Amino acid sequence: MRWSSLFTPTLRDAPGDAEATSHKLLVRGGFIRPLHAGHYTYLPLGHRVRAKVIKIIQEEMNAIGGQEIMVPTMHPASIWQASGRWDSMGDVMFRVQDRHGSDNALGVTAEEIFATVGAELSSYKQLPQMWYQINTKFRDEARPKNGLLRVREFTMKDAYSFDIDEAGLDTSFDAQHQAYLKIFGRLDLEAIPVEASSGNMGGTDSVEFMVRADTGEDEVLICPNGDYAANIEKAISTLSTIEDEAGLAAPEKFATPNIRTIEALAKAGYAADRQIKTMVFVADGETVLALVRGDHQLNEQKLADATAANVVRPASSDEALAALGARPGSLGAVGVTDLRIMADPSLRGRRAMATGANEDDWHYRGVDVNRDIAVDEWVDLREVQAGEACVNCGAALGMVNTIESGHIFKLGRGYAEKFGAQVLDKNGKQVPVVMGSYGIGVDRAIATVVETHSDENGIIWPAAIAPYEVVITIVQMKDDDSVAAATELYNQLLSAGVDVLLDDRDARPGVKFADAELIGIPHRIGVGPRALAEGNVEYTPRATGDTELVAIGDIASRIQQAL
RNA sequence: CGGGACGUGGCGCAGCUCGGUAGCGCACCUGCUUUGGGAGCAGGGGGUCGGGAGUUCAAAUCUCCCCGUCCCGACCA
Numbered sequence: 166m167r168w169s170s171l172f173t174p175t176l177r178d179a180p181g182d183a184e185a186t187s188h189k190l191l192v193r194g195g196f197i198r199p200l201h202a203g204h205y206t207y208l209p210l211g212h213r214v215r216a217k218v219i220k221i222i223q224e225e226m227n228a229i230g231g232q233e234i235m236v237p238t239m240h241p242a243s244i245w246q247a248s249g250r251w252d253s254m255g256d257v258m259f260r261v262q263d264r265h266g267s268d269n270a271l272g273v274t275a276e277e278i279f280a281t282v283g284a285e286l287s288s289y290k291q292l293p294q295m296w297y298q299i300n301t302k303f304r305d306e307a308r309p310k311n312g313l314l315r316v317r318e319f320t321m322k323d324a325y326s327f328d329i330d331e332a333g334l335d336t337s338f339d340a341q342h343q344a345y346l347k348i349f350g351r352l353d354l355e356a357i358p359v360e361a362s363s364g365n366m367g368g369t370d371s372v373e374f375m376v377r378a379d380t381g382e383d384e385v386l387i388c389p390n391g392d393y394a395a396n397i398e399k400a401i402s403t404l405s406t407i408e409d410e411a412g413l414a415a416p417e418k419f420a421t422p423n424i425r426t427i428e429a430l431a432k433a434g435y436a437a438d439r440q441i442k443t444m445v446f447v448a449d450g451e452t453v454l455a456l457v458r459g460d461h462q463l464n465e466q467k468l469a470d471a472t473a474a475n476v477v478r479p480a481s482s483d484e485a486l487a488a489l490g491a492r493p494g495s496l497g498a499v500g501v502t503d504l505r506i507m508a509d510p511s512l513r514g515r516r517a518m519a520t521g522a523n524e525d526d527w528h529y530r531g532v533d534v535n536r537d538i539a540v541d542e543w544v545d546l547r548e549v550q551a552g553e554a555c556v557n558c559g560a561a562l563g564m565v566n567t568i569e570s571g572h573i574f575k576l577g578r579g580y581a582e583k584f585g586a587q588v589l590d591k592n593g594k595q596v597p598v599v600m601g602s603y604g605i606g607v608d609r610a611i612a613t614v615v616e617t618h619s620d621e622n623g624i625i626w627p628a629a630i631a632p633y634e635v636v637i638t639i640v641q642m643k644d645d646d647s648v649a650a651a652t653e654l655y656n657q658l659l660s661a662g663v664d665v666l667l668d669d670r671d672a673r674p675g676v677k678f679a680d681a682e683l684i685g686i687p688h689r690i691g692v693g694p695r696a697l698a699e700g701n702v703e704y705t706p707r708a709t710g711d712t713e714l715v716a717i718g719d720i721a722s723r724i725q726q727a728l
Numbered sequence: 729c730g731g732g733a734c735g736u737g738g739c740g741c742a743g744c745u746c747g748g749u750a751g752c753g754c755a756c757c758u759g760c761u762u763u764g765g766g767a768g769c770a771g772g773g774g775g776u777c778g779g780g781a782g783u784u785c786a787a788a789u790c791u792c793c794c795c796g797u798c799c800c801g802a803c804c805a
Contacts, residue, residue: 199797304804574805673766
């Protein structure tokens with residue numbers, strides 16, 4: 166491609182509303198343009214990068230036996246109603262009506278659709294199957310932000326596996342896991358696989374692939390010894406045990422005027438780790454109590470997962486009053502029997518604890534949790550803090566910000582049962598297949614690469630996904646020898662199959678160098694009278710910025726070696 | 729959804745307090761001079777000032793409503 170014909174409007178200034186590095190650079194470099202919030206146009210350079218990322222994903226999916234198909238992006242409401250996700254998706258799902266008034270959904274994911282296709286499977290002999298598509302997804306995010314990192318319309322690779330049993334699913338899941346590591350490796354992204362919450366996907370295990378980045382919104386707890394990594398929504402740690410004194414024969418109510426916080430009660434002589442923090446939540450309309458130790462934080466996603474509710478929210482002060490007879494600050498679960506009580510295991514067996522008495526300005530002391538509180542479910546609710554001990558080796562866990570770049574799920578038989586994806590097993594018995602689902606956001610992957618591959622001058626693309634692998638900069642367009650030599654080199658690289666861009670614009674050298682760096686072409690060849698007089702060209706890798714003189718006869722093979 | 733800010737040519741911004749008919753930088757076009765890290769001079773094109781209503785002789789500027797965008801939080805398959 167000749168740059169003089171290339172449409173890549175570069176900007177000296179980033180748009181004022183861009184914050185994230187990838188957002189600024191992708192817009193400045195002329196890769197993308199916003200249409201409206203969360204929807205972007207891909208210009209030629211961006212489209213080339215996207216195509217290369219897709220190709221890598223296809224190659225790795227095909228390598229593990231994936232078969233590419235494509236399902237519609239608009240789905241009838243009925244299929245989502247059948248799985249229950251027409252409701253549980255809530256506002257995230259775009260819904261449109263057709264001329265007959267029928268409801269339709271724009272796809273946020275496609276478990277339902279693939280399971281429907283899977284209904285045509287009929288025998289265990291056909292399994293395993295692995296199908297995938299690379300297609301547009303729509304998600305009405307509460308707040309699209311940071312350019313391509315969080316959008317409402319995006320390209321996703323979603324794959325689905327079909328196996329006869331759990332062992333088969335494990336094999337498929339592991340194949341995807343390994344393929345993801347290869348894909349991210351080829352994108353030059355260091356993806357950390359972590360244990361994750363499955364959200365409303367259902368199923369059992371899920372693994373997220375997280376890339377460290379300051380702009381990342383997901384927090385991950387990671388062991389320095391490399392034997393544990395988990396999303397904060399799922400992470401656990403080892404706590405030191407607390408030896409309690411015997412305590413009282415029964416809880417004793419005592420006056421605590423104006424004491425409304427854990428901290429205040431601690432100052433009054435009841436240490437935070439000897440208190441029970443009682444929080445009231447509303448899970449799909451049902452009032453539930455969540456109990457954690459006074460010095461612990463509750464993680465709402467853990468609570469949401471434990472309740473299996475679609476929407477979990479903190480109760481208002483008035484709702485707490487209605488449920489327990491007191492306002493936050495004096496709440497407790499002693500004697501409560503009419504509400505669902507969920508407690509963190511760190512409270513199990515604790516004695517001589519202090520907690521609210523459900524009467525403003527009064528607390529209980531001497532509470533024996535097992536004896537005095539009717540806990541319905543013991544579930545992990547506590548949010549792990551940095552510095553706590555790794556469950557595998559005891560080392561202090563670190564906390565890092567990450568971008569979720571991929572997520573794989575073991576779905577189980579739920580979708581297959583609902584959509585009739587059943588086969589006859591060896592015994593001639595009809596059984597639902599076991600499914601897995603596996604997603605990578607293409608656009609987010611692109612943005613993540615930019616987040617982790619840039620400097621003050623612009624993007625530094627890995628060669629595998631760079632819009633062009635090489636740019637030949639003609640330093641002086643008026644120098645006929647330069648133009649001739651550069652053009653010959655250009656044709657030579659083209660016929661060798663190299664993605665090469667010839668900067669033949671009638672612009673000053675500074676402009677050309679700055680643009681080449683901004684759009685991040687990994688290899689730059691400068692052709693100008695100075696070096697050419699000695700039979701040389703200038704070779705500058707984008708990553709280092711160091712320029713080296715190379716004989717013009719050697720540069721082509723040198724480049725091909727580097728690629 | 730709660731809090732905050734913003735909306736003026738393709739991009740970045742000023743003008744608004746105190747109403748008088750729109751300006752600067754970049755980019756773009758023409759010419760000349762330049763030419764090894766975002767050139768200089770001269771000339772030029774391009775704007776319903778987010779939209780609507782209102783106040784006024786007069787609205788980018790004041791008032792009201794609406795729309796949109798961004799940031800923080802909530803939320804996030």
